[in-house]
Amino acid sequence: MTSTSTPAVEIDQETRLDLYRRMVELRLFEKRAYDLFMEGLVKGTSHLSLGQEAVAAGFGAAMRVDDYTFCTYRGHAHTLSRGTPMARVMGELLGRSNGVTGGKGGSMHLTSVENYAMGSYAIVGAHLPIAAGAAWSAQERGSGQVAVCFFGDGATNIGAFHEALNMAAVWKLPVVFVCENNLYMEYTAIESVTAVANPAADRAAAYGLESIVVDGNDADAVYAIALETLDRARQGAGPSLVEAKTYRHGGHSRADPGKYRPDQEVEEWLDRDPVDTYRERLLAQGIAESALTDIDDDARANVEAATQAAREAPAPGPEVLERNVWADGSATWRN
Amino acid sequence: MAELTYRDAVAAGIAQEMRRDERVYLIGEDVAGAGGVFKATPGLLAEFGPRRVRDTPISEEAIVGAAMGAAMTGLRPIAEIMFSDFLATCWDIVANQIAKTRYMTDGQISLPLVIRTANGGGARFGAQHSQSVENWAMAIPGLKVVAPSNPADVIGLLAASVRDPDPVMFFEHKALYATKGDVPDGELVDTLGTARVGREGNDATLVALAAMVPKALAAAEVLAERGVSVEVIDLRSLVPLDTQTVLGSIAKTSRLFTVEENPRLTGWGAEVVSIAAEECFWDLDGPIVRITTPHIPLPSADALEDLAIPSVDRIVTTVEQVLA
Numbered sequence: 001m002t003s004t005s006t007p008a009v010e011i012d013q014e015t016r017l018d019l020y021r022r023m024v025e026l027r028l029f030e031k032r033a034y035d036l037f038m039e040g041l042v043k044g045t046s047h048l049s050l051g052q053e054a055v056a057a058g059f060g061a062a063m064r065v066d067d068y069t070f071c072t073y074r075g076h077a078h079t080l081s082r083g084t085p086m087a088r089v090m091g092e093l094l095g096r097s098n099g100v101t102g103g104k105g106g107s108m109h110l111t112s113v114e115n116y117a118m119g120s121y122a123i124v125g126a127h128l129p130i131a132a133g134a135a136w137s138a139q140e141r142g143s144g145q146v147a148v149c150f151f152g153d154g155a156t157n158i159g160a161f162h163e164a165l166n167m168a169a170v171w172k173l174p175v176v177f178v179c180e181n182n183l184y185m186e187y188t189a190i191e192s193v194t195a196v197a198n199p200a201a202d203r204a205a206a207y208g209l210e211s212i213v214v215d216g217n218d219a220d221a222v223y224a225i226a227l228e229t230l231d232r233a234r235q236g237a238g239p240s241l242v243e244a245k246t247y248r249h250g251g252h253s254r255a256d257p258g259k260y261r262p263d264q265e266v267e268e269w270l271d272r273d274p275v276d277t278y279r280e281r282l283l284a285q286g287i288a289e290s291a292l293t294d295i296d297d298d299a300r301a302n303v304e305a306a307t308q309a310a311r312e313a314p315a316p317g318p319e320v321l322e323r324n325v326w327a328d329g330s331a332t333w334r335n
Numbered sequence: 336m337a338e339l340t341y342r343d344a345v346a347a348g349i350a351q352e353m354r355r356d357e358r359v360y361l362i363g364e365d366v367a368g369a370g371g372v373f374k375a376t377p378g379l380l381a382e383f384g385p386r387r388v389r390d391t392p393i394s395e396e397a398i399v400g401a402a403m404g405a406a407m408t409g410l411r412p413i414a415e416i417m418f419s420d421f422l423a424t425c426w427d428i429v430a431n432q433i434a435k436t437r438y439m440t441d442g443q444i445s446l447p448l449v450i451r452t453a454n455g456g457g458a459r460f461g462a463q464h465s466q467s468v469e470n471w472a473m474a475i476p477g478l479k480v481v482a483p484s485n486p487a488d489v490i491g492l493l494a495a496s497v498r499d500p501d502p503v504m505f506f507e508h509k510a511l512y513a514t515k516g517d518v519p520d521g522e523l524v525d526t527l528g529t530a531r532v533g534r535e536g537n538d539a540t541l542v543a544l545a546a547m548v549p550k551a552l553a554a555a556e557v558l559a560e561r562g563v564s565v566e567v568i569d570l571r572s573l574v575p576l577d578t579q580t581v582l583g584s585i586a587k588t589s590r591l592f593t594v595e596e597n598p599r600l601t602g603w604g605a606e607v608v609s610i611a612a613e614e615c616f617w618d619l620d621g622p623i624v625r626i627t628t629p630h631i632p633l634p635s636a637d638a639l640e641d642l643a644i645p646s647v648d649r650i651v652t653t654v655e656q657v658l659a
Contacts, residue, residue, distance in 0.1 A: 101439060101441040102441045104440070104441045105440060109440070111439070111440040111443055118407065119439075119440065126428060126432055127400075127432075129399075129400025129401055130432065132401055133400055133401035134407065134408045137408040137410045138408065140360070141408075147404070163395075164396075166392060167391065167401065323442075324437055325477055327437070327447075333476075333574050334575060334577075334578045335576075335579050
């Protein structure tokens with residue numbers, strides 16, 4: 001088993017600062033999203049990535065600009081980490097017309113094709129075969145693109161996971177499957193419903209793939225494994241399955257306080273907060289605190305501006321209700 | 336003009352589109368080496384090679400999921416689901432993902448793909464390999480639904496489906512694969528959402544689809560001998576639905592029957608009837624009648640299956656009794 005906690009590659013300072021910036025932005029964005037829920041401005045449900053920022057940041061920093069991202073309903077971080085404008089993501093959460101899908105998709109369906117964020121999929125496991133299809137297309141077009149597919153530990157027990165892994169392996173598709181194992185499938189400990197200890201990595205052998213476990217709270221480690229697996233896919237060596245061990249700071253979704261988790265477990269993981277520990281690492285490496293504080297301030301300002309833009313944006317009007325069912329823009333089904 | 340079987344027309348239609356557009360791919364179980372379990376895709380592997388005509392594992396979610404991912408990134412895949420009953424195993428990808436993604440992304444993602452599948456009964460395969468499920472697809476916003484009744488339509492409508500920018504569910508009828516029909520020479524490209532008047536008549540309108548079309552035409556022949564002039568409309572696609580051809584026919588005949596292979600409840604005819612009742616009620620001289628399969632799973636025994644699916648005799652008898 002490959003278990004990476006110390007990266008195999010040298011990461012330059014510019015990249016480290018970029019990783020830190022990404023994580024801080026994601027952290028502050030998600031905190032704001034939570035606050036806006038409490039204010040009643042975000043309706044429906046929402047699944048935050050608080051505590052899991054290092055996975056989105058590490059892959060986001062390593063991916064080529066035209067690599068495809070496929071993610072889940074817990075997809076704010078992955079969508080933002082591809083460079084999708086924060087105001088348009090915030091607008092979508094608030095159901096405003098400036099949102100990435102103009103209010104059609106909502107929190108669980110963030111999509112920004114111009115940023116190669118190819119959708120957030122809210123049926124567990126469904127997007128694994130879809131990501132494989134995008135990789136198949138990239139392979140046939142010879143574009144050199146890689147599809148990266150993020151999913152939770154719960155998805156490893158659904159049929160689509162196994163169908164996609166098998167076909168991707170047989171067809172040697174340029175796709176990286178990334179399991180964010182946050183130890184809980186919704187409200188239930190993943191270990192209590194899964195036959196193996198590592199729900200993704202222990203299944204890799206079934207598809208002839210290497211078993212890879214990475215510390216999902218360590219942005220450097222994630223970045224390193226991202227570079228390695230993306231490169232492998234781009235070279236034509238086929239898919240990878242990465243299991244990133246991480247932890248969500250909150251519950252599964254808006255309504256869930258997460259009380260089913262032992263206090264001690266929560267505390268241990270909070271001590272391993274990916275943002276705080278990375279900040280300490282950068283300081284220990286001699287990066288000036290002012291450089292980090294500047295990043296913090298910029299991120300805070302960006303979140304504030306995005307929130308303001310979303311609050312001020314109008315709600316979508318009735319003219320869009322029956323728009324874009326079909327490619328001609330209409331919803332017409334009869335003459 | 337050449338005479339082709341319905342199954343030969345499937346391969347001819349796919350080949351026509353694959354020659355024209357290198358982005359068109361065919362994937363599915365047994366479609367390549369074996370030429371399809373219904374022998375509807377022979378010769379395609381030899382002509383287009385193993386990259387463009389590709390066998391998949393028995394993984395329906397992977398098949399339609401791969402088609403979706405490829406369609407949103409530049410290919411125009413044709414995915415085969417061997418029996419339409421198997422759509423139930425990948426209905427999440429079809430109904431939740433493929434159908435909804437354009438709308439949910441407000442038009443950012445296009446899915447120019449075709450899902451071909453062998454639909455319908457008559458082959459004594461029993462309840463899990465014989466269903467007519469075109470009404471499942473019709474119920475989901477975002478899917479176009481096509482079901483040809485003859486070889487020329489297979490080619491023309493398949494070409495139109497491949498060229499369409501939206502996802503199309505293409506229901507081939509397994510009881511029609513061996514039937515023959517004249518096919519014009521040269522490239523055939525039809526138009527989705529256009530019904531065809533298969534036979535003109537004045538006393539009643541019979542609206543039919545796929546394998547019910549030849550039965551409705553045969554019934555019309557019998558009825559004509561008995562002095563009843565029936566107009567037969569082949570709907571050809573359910574989405575888009577050519578309601579104008581149906582309403583125009585009712586304006587002439589003042590009577591409407593549907594002939595549906597799907598089980599009774601929420602069959603496609605229910606929507607046609609609802610539109611007729613709302614929009615041309617005053618043109619009608621009598622009750623609208625739906626001729627359907629009973630609301631049962633299809634039995635296997637030939638004696639029972641023949642009782643279940645609308646037959647020429649049942650169509651004739653029903654029309655005679657209602658018009659009497």
